[in-house]
Amino acid sequence: DQQVKQNSPSLSVQEGRISILNCDYTNSMFDYFLWYKKYPAEGPTFLISISSIKDKNEDGRFTVFLNKSAKHLSLHIVPSQPGDSAVYFCAASEQGGSEKLVFGKGMKLTVNP
Amino acid sequence: KAGVTQTPRYLIKTRGQQVTLSCSPISGHRSVSWYQQTPGQGLQFLFEYFSETQRNKGNFPGRFSGRQFSNSRSEMNVSTLELGDSALYLCASSRTGGAHETQYFGPGTRLLVL
Numbered sequence: 700d701q702q703v704k705q706n707s708p709s710l711s712v713q714e715g716r717i718s719i720l721n722c723d724y725t726n727s728m729f730d731y732f733l734w735y736k737k738y739p740a741e742g743p744t745f746l747i748s749i750s751s752i753k754d755k756n757e758d759g760r761f762t763v764f765l766n767k768s769a770k771h772l773s774l775h776i777v778p779s780q781p782g783d784s785a786v787y788f789c790a791a792s793e794q795g796g797s798e799k800l801v802f803g804k805g806m807k808l809t810v811n812p
Numbered sequence: 813k814a815g816v817t818q819t820p821r822y823l824i825k826t827r828g829q830q831v832t833l834s835c836s837p838i839s840g841h842r843s844v845s846w847y848q849q850t851p852g853q854g855l856q857f858l859f860e861y862f863s864e865t866q867r868n869k870g871n872f873p874g875r876f877s878g879r880q881f882s883n884s885r886s887e888m889n890v891s892t893l894e895l896g897d898s899a900l901y902l903c904a905s906s907r908t909g910g911a912h913e914t915q916y917f918g919p920g921t922r923l924l925v926l
Contacts, residue, residue, distance in 0.1 A: 731912045742816070742902050742917035743855075750912060788855065794911040799845045799868060799904075802855035 702726045703791050705803035714812050718776040722789030722803055725770065729791040733800070734763060734774045737786045746787075747774070779810045814839065816905050816918035824924045830891040833921045835903030837884050841916075843867075843909025844886040846878060849900040849920070858901075861886050862909050890923075898925045 704723045712718045720734075730751040735743035749756040749763045749772070756763050762775045776783055789803040817836045825831050837844050845868075846858040857870040861880035878888040884905075890897055900922050904915035 733914065735917070740919070742818075742904075742919045745914050745916060748914060790855075792911050799857050799860050799909070800847075800855075800915060801857070802847075804854035 700725070701804075702729075703789055703801050703803040705787075705789055705806045707806055708804075709807040709809070711809045711811060712779050714781055714810055715778045718774075718779045718783065718808055718810065720774040720776075720787050720789075720806055720808065722772050722774075723770060724772075724791050726791070726793065726801075727770065728793045729801075730794055731792045732763070732765060732772050733790045733792075734761075735788045735790060736783075737788060737805070743788055776808075779808075781810050781812050784808060784810050816903055816916055818901075818903050818918040818921050820921060821919065822922050822924075824926065825893050826926050827893055827895060829893050830889065831893060831923060833888045833901055833903075833923075835886045835888070835905075835918060837886070837903075837905030838916055841905035841907050842884050843906045843913075843915075844880060844884065845904045845906075845909070845915060846886070846888050847902045847904065848872075849902060850898075855902070858888070860909060867909065893925045895925050898923060 733748040734746040737743045765772045786805045788805045790800040843862045845860040849855045860868040864880045880886045900920045902920045904917045906913040
């Protein structure tokens with residue numbers, strides 16, 4: 700049973716517009732969430748994280764929102780750039796959990812010039 | 813500061829063989845975790861090593877094993893390879909492996925089992 704779900708496999712947006720990537724989780728014990736970006740033939744690159752004690756975290760063009768009651772988080776990229784085109788993974792961890800990070804299956808973002 | 817390095821980058825093996833993959837963490841990082849990425853299952857946690865001890869383990873068969881050396885470098889071994897073991901194997905490091913610590917990934921080793 701998937702504990703972290705990224706239900707949309709792909710998203711296409713125009714350069715300069717907002718990209719919104721969504722992620723749902725089922726394990727209420729998760730207390731730390733991360734987003735990674737992955738280019739082909741490379742390992743995932745850390746983007747941004749959020750602790751469960753917060754509901755928003757910003758870093759430049761990237762903002763992550765956490766809705767604990769809905770067990771939902773989203774990554775906003777504003778403005779989107781062609782270089783943002785990659786696969787984005789949502790990941791979660793639980794204090795004391797047996798798995799370091801539990802990942803979603805990823806979403807491919809394409810930003811068109 | 814150099815990132816996480818993994819060797820080799822690509823590997824082709826046949827069923828029944830065994831394979832050893834290597835990971836060198838970022839300098840100063842003592843926790844090393846291994847993940848398997850496949851198209852069907854996504855990224856799945858294999859195990860974590862800290863101070864030469866396996867601290868956490870995912871849901872993989874005993875054919876998958878690892879170890880960590882005193883310099884924090886880690887190796888992962890897969891014995892009796894199966895076709896389904898074809899995957900990208902990723903290593904990630906963090907300073908202490910705390911639950912709220914960011915893990916930094918290497919480029920991965922792509923294993924093809926024929």
